[in-house]
Amino acid sequence: MVFVPPDPIQPPDSIRVRLRFLDAASQPILNFDHQPVEREVVLLPGQSASLELPASYLADPAGPAGERGDFRPEVTVAKKFKDRLLLSAEVFDNATGITRVVHPQDPIRCR
DSSP states (O other): OEEOOSOSSSOOOOEEEEEEEEETTSOBOBOTTSOBOEEEEEEOTTOBOOOOOOGGGTOOTTSOTTOOOOEEEEEEEOGGGGGGEEOOEEEEOTTTOOEEEEOTTTTOEEO
């Protein structure tokens, strides 16, 4: 995610953004300490932020090996800044080294 100012000559103030991951039931994905995988950042124009989601947080220990976890990223920002963010998500497969980039038409939401 990158914050793009409406006027590069006179950029606006910073914006507060919350990044998190939700499961198939739209519930926050939790880490091993049972805390939501999320990050709140303050961005100035031109700055970017990211949030990593290890695959181990998606796996069901009682489920079959190699089972896929369903998730989606969510971005929460004040409505007036919604159009000032460039969003993308990248999925890295550590086993194969393949990277998949997901663009905003995929389920990334600003609220």
